[in-house]
Amino acid sequence: MHKINLPLGTRAEFGEGALKKQTVIADLHRCLQARNFMKVDTPLLEYQEVFANFDLKQMRTYQLLDKNNQTVVLRPDLTLPIARLLATTNIKLPEKFYYVGDLFKIAKELSGRNNQMTQAGIELVGYTSIKAELECLLLINRISRKWLDGRVKIEIGHARFADDLLSSLTIDEDLKQQIKQTLFHKKIPEYENLIALFADRPVYPFLQKWPRLFGSIQAVAQMLKGIDLTPSAKRALTKVMTVADLIAKIPGQEVMIDLSAAPPQQYYTGLTFKGFVDDLPDYLFSGGRYDQLLADFQSQAEAAVGMGIDIDLLAERIKLPEKQQRKTYLFFQADQAAQAAKILAEHNDLVLSLEDDWQTAARKAHAIGADLLKINEKGEVEHVFENSFD
Numbered sequence: 577m578h579k580i581n582l583p584l585g586t587r588a589e590f591g592e593g594a595l596k597k598q599t600v601i602a603d604l605h606r607c608l609q610a611r612n613f614m615k616v617d618t619p620l621l622e623y624q625e626v627f628a629n630f631d632l633k634q635m636r637t638y639q640l641l642d643k644n645n646q647t648v649v650l651r652p653d654l655t656l657p658i659a660r661l662l663a664t665t666n667i668k669l670p671e672k673f674y675y676v677g678d679l680f681k682i683a684k685e686l687s688g689r690n691n692q693m694t695q696a697g698i699e700l701v702g703y704t705s706i707k708a709e710l711e712c713l714l715l716i717n718r719i720s721r722k723w724l725d726g727r728v729k730i731e732i733g734h735a736r737f738a739d740d741l742l743s744s745l746t747i748d749e750d751l752k753q754q755i756k757q758t759l760f761h762k763k764i765p766e767y768e769n770l771i772a773l774f775a776d777r778p779v780y781p782f783l784q785k786w787p788r789l790f791g792s793i794q795a796v797a798q799m800l801k802g803i804d805l806t807p808s809a810k811r812a813l814t815k816v817m818t819v820a821d822l823i824a825k826i827p828g829q830e831v832m833i834d835l836s837a838a839p840p841q842q843y844y845t846g847l848t849f850k851g852f853v854d855d856l857p858d859y860l861f862s863g864g865r866y867d868q869l870l871a872d873f874q875s876q877a878e879a880a881v882g883m884g885i886d887i888d889l890l891a892e893r894i895k896l897p898e899k900q901q902r903k904t905y906l907f908f909q910a911d912q913a914a915q916a917a918k919i920l921a922e923h924n925d926l927v928l929s930l931e932d933d934w935q936t937a938a939r940k941a942h943a944i945g946a947d948l949l950k951i952n953e954k955g956e957v958e959h960v961f962e963n964s965f966d
């Protein structure tokens with residue numbers, strides 16, 4: 577007997593689940609083509625070095641050896657391969673890209689997540705304006721309205737806010753790291769011990785509030801009232817507030833701010849955002865500005881913003897449009913395949929009936945309320961009425 581179970585963390589998809597994924601993907605293709613995005617596909621396998629500047633342990637990749645004993649990995653991320661692609665081709669920038677594909681990350685045991693995930697994404701490369709961030713957020717809003725009754729909440733943060741603020745307090749890198757880790761993981765007693773070192777600084781009242789700095793725009797603005805931030809942290813905050821205010825003006829779009837969370841990816845350098853639906857712990861959308869990433873692959877940095885869309889999670893949440901249309905089956909004899917081809921070419925909504933005889937085909941069609949056509953000896957299409965053969 578063959579081994580019949582799947583490798584850990586993988587799954588087969590079929591029927592409605594598979595169709596839902598295909599439906600959202602097809603809709604995205606249509607939408608992004610219309611908005612002038614360029615389709616891009618990169619291979620599943622990449623050299624390990626492509627991901628080397630990022631914490632591979634955290635990413636937990638599948639690794640293989642190629643013919644020359646070089647380590648290749650199943651891609652754990654789709655943005656880094658695009659940065660690699662741009663460094664090795666002469667695609668003119670600025671340009672907007674989109675892709676849909678699978679990525680592989682070995683999830684922690686019992687996390688409930690699969691190791692193979694389908695992600696769609698967009699990358700807007702060569703754009704410094706916040707309009708690039710806005711285009712990402714507008715796409716989230718569109719998908720939310722089209723597929724999720726507008727229930728997606730957008731959360732905005734900034735990848736540099738914590739570093740900017742902490743750099744003004746200390747040059748001790750270890751201490752900065754510890755403060756960030758305790759803050760991001762909400763280890764409050766440890767965090768409070770660490771910030772006690774700065775109790776005499778003007779920024780101390782802020783440090784005390786920092787772990788709670790998330791919520792609605794108004795709530796966060798209220799918490800920050802009268803608080804003196806460093807100039808660079810202030811700039812980051814202004815950007816967050818500006819974009820949040822603009823997006824909150826879209827009717828029905830809920831916007832939150834989080835200034836106490838870790839950036840979703842290490843390569844972000846500016847505004848970050850996530851989109852999630854109330855009762856889901858994982859987010860459906862995640863993105864941000866990453867102006868330095870291309871400098872890892874080529875001599876020149878390039879302004880860029882992008883986001884990923886978790887197609888598995890999105891597809892699980894959508895309702896397929898009802899298709900209650902009546903089916904028509906076409907019965908044919910095996911030696912009428914050529915006539916069947918001609919008829920199918922003229923009527924592309926016919927379903928081939930594979931029954932051995934047309935009486936059985938008629939009985940089955942009748943049982944499911946379908947119509948039945950058959951090809952007669954002359955090669956013409958004939959309607960079969962269910963009581964015509966009684």
Ligand SMILES: N[C@@H](Cc1c[nH]c[nH+]1)C(=O)O
Binds near residue numbers: 697699864882
């Ligand atoms: N690759 C990111 C999403 C993204 C695309 N572009 C920029 N960010 C992720 O998987 O979280």
